[in-house]
Amino acid sequence: MAARRYLALALLVAPFTLLAETRVITIGGDVTEIAFALGAGGEVVARDSTSLKPADQVLRLPDVGYLRQLNAEGILALRPSLVLVSELAKPSLALKQVADSGVQVITVPEETSLSAIDRKIQTVATALDRTSQGERLIARLHDDLQAIPAGTLPVKVLFILSHSGMSAMAAGKDTAADAAIRAAGLQNAMQSFSRYQPLSSEGIIASAPDLVVVTADGVKTLGGEEKVWQLPGLAMTPAGKHHRLVVLDDMALLGFGLDTPAAIVKLRAAARP
């Protein structure tokens, strides 16, 4: 009799033990990269279309689509036990439906500041039960940042965003580029406007940048580094006269993820007289 009861209990418990494996879906390029850096790559079963790093492992995974347009059923079909999602994907009905179906959904904060990187890592590490790895990763990033000397340099930096199919834009205030420039202890040359604005010769000359930052994609779009100085007004600035240009990976500089500290260190090094 007791044996039968145990058997019934075992049958009841069986489905849960089958579900005990951790199946994680990471949504947001920075979130995915952090999960892999913490050594949880084996638990990640799917990612979103903005998750491209580490390329060799991530691109093989199923893609649940763009993070602003998720499909609840598609996510649930992968039977996740945990969905780690960048704050950028919110508000989202699909994620609400996933949470309503009993799957744990954890939001990872999204801000453009160096301290936000620590918070992202802490959130992901706690969710994946890898707090010690998280602490080690944070410590390593802080070591990288030690390369940036304290204090600010009076160097005016112009960040130019250029994608194919649009005119080149300069980064004003309230942009990730502005935050990155300030994190490097430098000044954004474009103080007169917010967000990104198309380049105007007069505005560029008036802002008098000492250093120009272009993304690696931007250089490709423009057709080489020497083409940068042909942009409106740029040749007539201090940076143009001395050809002071630094090329950085846009995801690294603007994504405030794991590669950001190194990109900021590089930016600061380029600003040294």
Next chain:
Amino acid sequence: MRPNKPLLTLGAMAVLLLVLATAAAGFGAMRLMLADIWRSPSDGMLWQIWFHIRLPRVALALLVGTALALSGAVMQGLFRNPLADPGLLGISSGAALAVGLAVVLPWTLTPIFALYSSMAAAFIGSLVVTLVIFSLSSFSAGLARLLLAGIAINALCSAATGVLSWLSNDQQLRQLSLWGMGSLGQAQWPTVAAAASLIVPGALVVQRLSTALNVLQLGEEEAHYLGVNVKRTQRHLLLSSALLVAAAAAVSGVIGFVGLVVPHLVRMTLGADHRWLLPGAVLAGAILLLLADTVARTAVAPAEMPVGLLTSLLGGPWFLWLILRRREAAGV
């Protein structure tokens, strides 16, 4: 037996719709048929996904397809122009402008409200444009002037939306453009109920006016001599089709070409009599959008694609062919 032919066609379409709806409820990213739910009734998760995620989406596709095709049929009848469509009077662009405002303005919304803000905005935007058109139509403006007013409203709203896109940051811009592509991803039972509460009465009002709409095809003066209250009929038709578009835009964004293409398809099979054309448009619109959305949510699973893109991709070439064929017929 002739008068029964449209009835038979409609009956066949209704049966087809039922079959397709049942089939669509069995398709999705999840390998999950009704049979699976019967087999494991204890698995609450399966039932949850089927009943709360997939079924409302099927229902919403039927409703929105109905609304778009019906308002298209009414607009084409009202303006006696086979190229009229629900976007003509600027209702969709009014909705888009309001959504742009909701997305770009720096509100601080509670998460639950943020989820529905674009829906509410789209509805308010379409309603405002509808009321403007409605008050214009009572100002003894003829339909032709109304059409021009609609074009002006369209241009104005599109320009204002353009300004908002220029002001928006990258993320807001993407949110705006995704809304413009249309999606039925917002489907939940409350959404379905809200949409139905507008679309079902709207469809009934339009159906009741189908005979008057037939008479209007003869011209306003002739219809007046035949005892139709032309002004009032036109205004009622306008208002109900505007409400249909408003409800559709609020829950699904902009889904193009269903309103343009479906009435034509139905006219080819059922003829131009609005008593048959309108119910035909209801059924055909529901069938078309159901098929398109089923493809949209299964073709690239686990992701999904915007259904409005699909309908426009299919509708664009059709529209071109239509114009070219009309030119030959008219000898223009």
